[in-house]
Amino acid sequence: MNRSRWWLVPMLVCLCGTLPAQQKQRPFIWVRAQDRMAILEKVEKQSWANEIYTEFIGQLDKTIQIHESDPVQFLGELPFDWEKGTGDQIPPFHRTYHIEDGIHKNLDNATEAEMAHARTLIRYLQVAVDCGIAYYLTEEEKYAQCAADILYVFVTAVRQSPVSEWRGRGGWLFPDDGFREVREIGYKVPLVYDFIADYLKDGGKPFDPVKNSKTEFPVAAAQEVFRTYAALSIHYGQTGSNHPILEAPNLVYNALAMENEQERDRLLAYFLTENTENQDALSEMAKMYKKKGDLWPETSQYLNAAASILTRLMLVVNRYDPTNRLGQRYAPILYSLPALDYLVYPNGQLIRWGDGKRTGTPPYSSYEEAYLLGAMDGSEEITREFASLLVSAMQEGAYHRSGILAVLWYAQEYSGEGEELVLPRTDKVDHAGIFLQRNESDTGNPEDGLMAFVGGAHMVHGHAEGMNIELYGRGEVLGVDNGRGRYQQDIHENYSRLFAAHNTVIVNGNSRSEGGWVNLGINTVTQIAMEPQPWEKALSPDHSFSITRFVDDKGELAKAVQERTLAVIRTSDTSGYYVDVFRSRSELPEQYHDYLYHNIGDSLVFLNDELTLIPTPDRYTANAALPWIQNRQYRHPGWHFFDAVQTAENYQKGVRARFVAEKFDQPIYMDLHIPPQDGRSYTKVLAPPTFEAPDPYENQATPTLLIRQQGEAWHQPFALVFEPFGGPAATPSLQSVEKLTQDGAFAGFFIRSRVAAQERLQYVLIPMPGKGYRDKGQGISFTGSFAVITTDSDGMLQSIYIGEGEELRYGAQVIRPAFGKKSVYRRY
Template sequence: MMKVLYNIIVLVLFICSPVMAERHPHILVNEEDKAAILDKIEKETWAKQIFNQTQERLEVYVERHQADPHWILDRYLMNRVPGKRYTHFISDKEGTRLIGYRGDAPVPTVRVSPHKRSPITAQGRAYVVPEIENLIPNDTSMTMNLLNPVTQQYERVDPQSYVAAINGRINVLAYEASVIYWLTGEERYAKFAADVLNQWVNGVVYQEPIDGPGRTGFLDIQTLGDEKEKPLVLAYDFLYPYLVKHDYSLDNYEKAFEKIAWTLSFRGYTGNNWFAAESSTLVAAALSLKDAQKRNYYLEFYLSRDTIVDGCGQLSLPSATKQWFTADGHWKEPGGYHNYPVSKLIEAAMMLENNGYQIFNKYPELLKAAYVMLKYSFPNLTASAFGDTGRPRQSIECLESAIKMADKYSLSILPDLVDAVKILENAGLYDRENTGITGVLCFLPKLPVVNTKGGKLWNRTEKLDFASCYLQRNGMDRQNGLMCVVQGATYNHNHSNGMSVELYGAGTVMGIDPGNGPTYEHPMHVEYYTQWAAHNTVVAAGSSTSLSPFRGGGGTKSIGAVELVSMEPLAGIKALSDEFSYTLTKYKEGATKTNQERLLSIVRIDEEHGFYVDIYRSDNKVSNDYLYHNIGDNVELYTVDGDIIELQSISSYPCVGKDSPGLRYFKSVRTTGCYGKGVVALFSAESLTPKHGYMKMWMPATPDVSYFTALSPEAKTAQAPYLHKPLPVVTMRMEKAADNPFVAVYEPTSDGLSGGVIKNVERIKIPDGVNGSALTVETKQGDIYIFASTQELLEIPVRGKKCCADWNIFAHTKDKNMIYVGSGTFAEDENFEIRAKKKGNFFLEYDQKHLLVRSNVPIEVIPKDKSVNEKLRGESYIDAGEKLFPLE
């Protein structure tokens, strides 16, 4: 019955599907495309450069192959010893490593990566993958001499995942050589590629997918690793005429390609990015099958049919776009995981488009995803690095593919895509010469000429709901732009970090999340990088951690989620003020039952200066540690007057019990002891280019606080040259932080201790019994900024200020006065009183000549000066919107 059902399904699919070309090539391009591609190489500098560089890189291998055809073949990692030409490979029950080998083929078989992770040195760094030239020919040992990058010594170790990495490099050479052969007709390139391909297929045809859990692959312990076979699948498509002409046996290819297609259809995770990352290899293998029924059967697992058993298999494109993309196209994992699965889904779709299917006009999510990373970028066009990730940035390849398809279907998104390219080009970050030989084959010769929106890509605020991630920005100038991010939630590849922030300044991300550790199972990753101590957050009772113990891997850490209380502007909404914005979030830290609240605000002073205000409440009655990590060479603490504060060295940071947050990893710890005066921390990053970078962290006088400095482990998210350097850390430690919340004002500058515009930061004492906080910031120019956060009417003992709102700012500058209210009902200064019947956002800006009013709710504006009231002509009740009144 099952066989009959199978035959019915594949027959229907065969009848309903586009006709697959029997000619070669057909996966990426067709024979008819060759003339246009050669013309592209001839006329377009970027394509010519790639073509020439590819030829130059291949030349040494191709030329050597003419005289010594065994050289490259002998360096391919194979099971060569008779009796040990394994055909069956057995994994442990977790799918981490191989524990057994069986079978003996009549020819050498391809070695399978014996472990899912890279080999790691005792110092926590990955060993260096050896160059092809340094490989021992016909090496059958299970260990290799690998270079330790720290000691610069060679050490005999298990290569683990490097087995597939090494063979993958040779596979890429074969693919590139096959393309050069197709374009030029020079058979020496074909001979090189065909011999690699022939040795590979004659071995793998005897091999079976790994015997193990659903995560295990065919030629790699993980299905993800089977992507390294895709270059050979593509090479076969270009080499086919040569293979036929020179009597290479073609009998084994159908079986080999189906093994790849079967493995990727029914194995690999569907609860993360794996299925998407495997999609282009699956589609390439399926398109290579000559049996039309089988070809269409496997293609359906990308096009429309899900195959999920115990969380493994494939999600089809319709399911993927519905379950794994946000409305604007962001993959629902950390930004560093966006480009990998999205690029493969797009690549698979491009292959299908080339074979008669229409994909991109039906799935706009793919086109949105192709440029969405720019939407969430800092002013240097990198994105936030929360979770298990490095510092992500926009993919050029995704953009190029999307532009070609949007142009093909004349879609309205095309101007946005081209606009994204122009943004990258203007920043010197878009180079088509980096798109490789596949770019030469598949991308347009020139970008379409369209009317673009002129860089209107960025909103003042954005949000990613799945990650409870909220960002604010003010200006996208690389050197002077400001942007901050607060986030924390339970999702795949998250970290246990509470309400963690990243801060941008002086041309780079200065206050950073650390990214992941050496591997997902390495003690440093499990005990530090994924834990509270590695992040810019607050540790409660020295014990903050996930609700269920984290023991390693790249999965989900159960920490609950940050909740948004209020935010101005809301994502996608026009801001009320050019100078101010804020987010107010709250969080219940489950392990210690601690209630926390964080208010983060941007204040723009002028085009070159601004600062961040951070107010963090945490009600744990044992202790609360406020942590801030900043890139740099060092950090020093100063008094408000600029005198250095002498610190006492201590053996370790104060920890509790087993130290779940990972505070024990702080080194070179120094402390002020209990210190009741104001403190200014200066983080110095003098190796930044083109200008030095500094972060001044102003901490107003607070009772019962101890300040610490330390060095934390390196972060993989830092800008060079700070990528592999320890991070300076400043912490504040106190009890009863809910009564006196942590307050820090961050000012990025390029001029050291004397730089910046802030002169002083002070707390404002508020009446007993009032639940709120207030502070004042004075600039060197004499401007005064008063900040207050309160849920009840608060009378501030400075110039008659009163307010009731989540966030209030009163600004007195030499040019104008401003009142800014976020989610509030009342504000009053010496000149105006503003009331709202329901909570809302409103902003007043006034000088001697004008009064500007903006709000998102109806408000009543009451001038205290009768002459001003007369000039308003009774218009004290103002509807939501904007109104400008002359005061002269």
């Protein structure tokens, strides 16, 4: 770290310290002094506000009684390091460390014992913030006294410790994790001061528990604390990730706590416009949001948290200086807030990529703050959008205002009818290489919905996942991504993050990441074709598809190009299936490819009686002893975590397999149909438990299928048909799946299904790229990439769907998309 830059802010402060201070009345960070009467009127007249306020004061008064009865005892329970105390001086606080094998590390994996002192301090600071709010609302000095006592003790104790410069990320009380300190401690301290500053200026005195008497509050020392915490955000940490956003509340609140207006604005500029080597300003972060619909380029919970934090801070800064007009200037940030409303399965769970979570709640409170920004800046577009979202959420019972900040900020009584949220048939997440297809049933039952996505890309908190898919069926995400547990653990770094934890293809046992964030760089999955295009109207109620491309070229031993066709085909309101065709070829002369598919459940059963599995415990262990350097070097591709490995070598016939999940209230099955192919081996394993799996399977190993293809898998790709079904008497609708070929290469499927006693025949045409398909016997000729012909059992045509193509002939029928189009759907 450049120490001269570290001291830049304090030096500037000293130079301008004699300038006249702004006479703006505190508080003004979360609320203004003049807001108080309107808030109290809200508490009196609006039941939701009265309920929150009454509970808030009731709980806080229990703490106040303890404080008033014995302030020495109350304050003495703060985490002081008494052995370092001298005379009648308040001692410093215990500092929080996490040490593994003698090595200092950040606090991600700290034990409860290691965090005990920190948790106590954080709890006391929250009490002080709550007391400050209560004083603002009630003007009762008992609350100001408690807040002042805690703030005084904190300021006095914390200044006795040096600020660490550990790896450029050091802290004050968390010497090895300043990033965490500013998120959990640093931002609270200035809020306490803002609420009680006028009380202190009017003669209020804090209590010193060591001297057992009241004393003057050290305003200059408090200003130094705020200055130091602001500098931790400005000069420690990293850029190019969500870290500047997560540190920004600490920066903004401590900047606003400064009493000198010039210093306040100078520090605030580091949030608004001034970038450093360690902190991106809002103007830089906003470049990620170029247009409406753009998202912060990380995984689900991080992208949503980024937008929520920025929205709140823009509101705070806008209230401080309305001329900023931050809501209008950076409106795309606000419009990204509803992302999690759309990236969901029919059961409401989130699609998952990288470190993303399976569950999450849309940030409704952030919708309120976006509305306030829109109203402040006079933007009807913003207020209209977020009022509609809030009305819908409130009418559906999904959102109820909570927390005392809601009482301070939210007042609008939204009226009218909210617009129904209509999820698109297809969607995409550009930075994650995700292309999503959904087909919700007309029954309205989430169990009857179908949904799948393909994706893969490099980003902060992303995984080296290759070209990965997830599949949904019977109300559950069945074909799953492993997710993530605790950071820095062996299973997280050497399995969850790597190819083997995903539904992808591993090339030559050596698919890997290289470069980029913590050396997890991979290429981005790109679209070749898709119908419907994201957010566009679908041509067919029963069909959709995507063809995507991925280059697996990290390291020297994979060198592969891959294409994946993923289709969703509905056969009735309650049934349907997925088509997955994965082509993979390496430029290396000797090659083999492994297709992986993980499915929640109890077991994987092969329904072929003659397929014999034998134990092969060493099959995936070659990488188990490779070097591992945390966040830098990994044991690719991660499949050494597989257990109970059993293999059928050189099995040439077609395969029928079933994943069984009978612990749900109703059993759920996923059937797989795999046409015959030479040079194949089939392996079943137990993969590690899937994080955030449904309750019956949360800690249970994940049944997983691997298919190995010796030689290239381009002309003879991995071609599978998946059918989810369930219920006590449920039976699959697919009767048979046969392979179609053209000049010896795979070209699609011929599928027989039976629904409600009606047999249906379907030709799913997926010819080699640029080759087309011809079958004179069936009268089929197709030029294109994807099409489905559906007939009844007598061959009577029911529908033709061209997802991407120029012409399809079936008997006397000749179908061509309209001029300039490549897709068409006809029902007969």
